[in-house]
Amino acid sequence: MKAVIIMGSKSDIDYGKKIAEKLKFFGIDSVLRIASAHKTPEKALKILKEYEDDDVVFVTIAGRSNALSGFADANTFRPVIASPPVSDKFAGMDLLSSINMPSGVAPMLVIYAENTALAVAKIFALKSRKVAEKVKEYQRKKKEEIERADEEAKSI
Numbered sequence: 681m682k683a684v685i686i687m688g689s690k691s692d693i694d695y696g697k698k699i700a701e702k703l704k705f706f707g708i709d710s711v712l713r714i715a716s717a718h719k720t721p722e723k724a725l726k727i728l729k730e731y732e733d734d735d736v737v738f739v740t741i742a743g744r745s746n747a748l749s750g751f752a753d754a755n756t757f758r759p760v761i762a763s764p765p766v767s768d769k770f771a772g773m774d775l776l777s778s779i780n781m782p783s784g785v786a787p788m789l790v791i792y793a794e795n796t797a798l799a800v801a802k803i804f805a806l807k808s809r810k811v812a813e814k815v816k817e818y819q820r821k822k823k824e825e826i827e828r829a830d831e832e833a834k835s836i
């Protein structure tokens with residue numbers, strides 16, 4: 681059970697590390713790899729094949745024009761979560777390249793590191809009781825945060 685985080689460039693490394701860090705809360709190991717569908721498609725394919733026989737979820741991080749996520753999804757039977765780094769450059773329009781896929785290509789789009797880790801965890805929770813319990817704990821904590829915030833807001 682592992683998340684394979686494939687980044688399109690070394691420039692995505694901080695975002696990749698952030699997802700890896702968030703996955704630790706759920707008890708999920710991850711590995712960080714770099715390959716670009718635009719620039720090194722053979723390498724991207726090799727990475728997919730390297731892990732595909734294990735129980736993995738692929739997370740693809742690709743800014744600007746996201747070819748990597750669709751490419752990855754079309755070439756593996758494992759789930760692919762596209763988690764493009766959000767950028768306000770170019771009016772945030774990079775995100776559009778992660779949405780409208782050709783038929784038969786279905787990477788799941790989730791943005792932000794924490795949400796991406798949660799999505800990975802929910803997939804693994806299908807098989808692991810331990811991960812399922814961590815997801816429930818996570819959700820409990822989120823609800824408690826809102827309860828606390830509400831109490832504070834009331835007394836302003």
Ligand SMILES: Nc1c(C(=O)O)ncn1[C@@H]1O[C@H](COP(=O)(O)O)[C@@H](O)[C@H]1O
Nearest residue numbers: 688689716717718742743745746747748
């Ligand atoms: N979107 C893609 C792909 C791809 O989709 O194959 N390869 C690199 N990139 C992204 O382009 C941005 C700049 O990449 P460079 O550093 O190579 O210029 C990065 O966010 C990367 O993920």
